Amino acid sequence: MASNTLTIIDNRTGKRYEIPIEEGNVIRASLLRQIKTSEDDFGLMSYDPAFTNTASCKSKITYIDGEKGILRYRGYPIEELAENSNYLETAYLLIKGELPDIERYKAWEHNIKTHTMVHENIKRLMDGFRYDAHPMGMLLGTIGALSTFYPDAANIFDPESRRLQTRRLIGKLPTLAAYAYRHMRGLPYVYPDNDLSYTGNFLSMLFKMTEVKYKPNPVLERALDVLFILHADHEQNCSTNAMRSVGSSHVDPYSATAAAVAALYGPLHGGANEAVVRMLMEIGSIKRVPEIIKQVKAGERLLYGFGHRVYKNYDPRAKIVRRLANEVFEVTGKNPLIDIALELERIALQDDYFVSRKLYPNVDFYSGIIYQAMGFPMVMFPVLFAIPRVSGWLAQWNEMVQDPEQKIARPRQVYIGEGLRHYVPIERRPAPAHLEEPVSEAI
């Protein structure tokens, strides 16, 4: 018997099945369908709400070992990229699979910068949002609207079209994000300045006032660039899954990206760094840390920014962000919340509650503190996450479109509703027995 197989014995029938094990630990769920009690039986399937143990694709992009705290893009450790690369180069790596040589990097940078402007009608579309519209909602709406500006994007099987939409999206995201911010502040929009770096230009579009030319602070420019590298991809998280799932219908990439942005908008995904900052502001002082830890251990509250579905060790991105915070504070002045965060981490990491549950700081524990020190309002935090993540989404979308094994995403369900029943005309129908809401709510 081959050793890389799984033997299943169905105790209902006594039949025995050999299921191949691929890639070291993978079985194909579709092979379970052969396990039946009779010819007209549907066959077995697996039930996995939230995909906690189901791979939806094979991917060559990002590798995570959560037990060891390892994150690599295309094989390169995140620490090396954060130290030596810049966001645009990392985006190239994610999308093309290799780091560029000088010539290719220059062409890539030029191609992205050629697409930083948006159609003037996009500006007018932005003007239509209420004065207090959430910038992430504005980003979501305008990215979706881009599909109407670029109908050629529907040609998703044309590699040249995919390349063009990829450049357009990476080029335009900072512009849309900055316009959303300026709209929120009631400030005039600032056009892109392509003499600046990708992040320098973003800072200019956000913060330029009456000066003729905005000069980004190099430390803040670099810090934002590193944060962009750290957030560029994280394999099959909720928003990437949305990008792949919606993209699997063969819709254009702007619509699929809008879906991914919508997923990232949710507080369980892109909003955790805001929850951390709110928590630290509420704690208010180092003196209250022991009391807070006690409440967490009693199950009365969560320690936001701690724990992760995949990392059961220190999130490697959190280590880098913690170091970065000090560099940023040299320029902006210290955000006092950092002291509370460090004390929370110090106490938590020597407490058995956290150690036994393998709860370590995740990337969000420190990133919000940096963004706040840089002058970003909390509503901008998920937008700052979306800008770099678009390169990850596009890398994953490109891979999905070209993967011959992929089809339209269509999970199965386990139906647990009513059996067959027959329609009764409304005048002969009694009040529904198990619907408890009052009639007014039903209306």
Ligand code: ACO
């Ligand atoms: N504070 C206190 N206890 C926690 C925390 C936390 N932050 N996270 C997990 N636990 C406890 C749980 O109560 C549970 O304890 P139990 O075994 O006694 O019941 C145990 O640790 C395991 O936790 P789960 O909820 O099963 O872990 P899961 O993998 O489902 O959740 C999650 C991961 C959602 C990130 C969780 O750790 C959490 O809510 N953290 C706070 C929110 C946060 O920081 N989210 C950002 C994630 S990173 C990102 O999205 C970019």
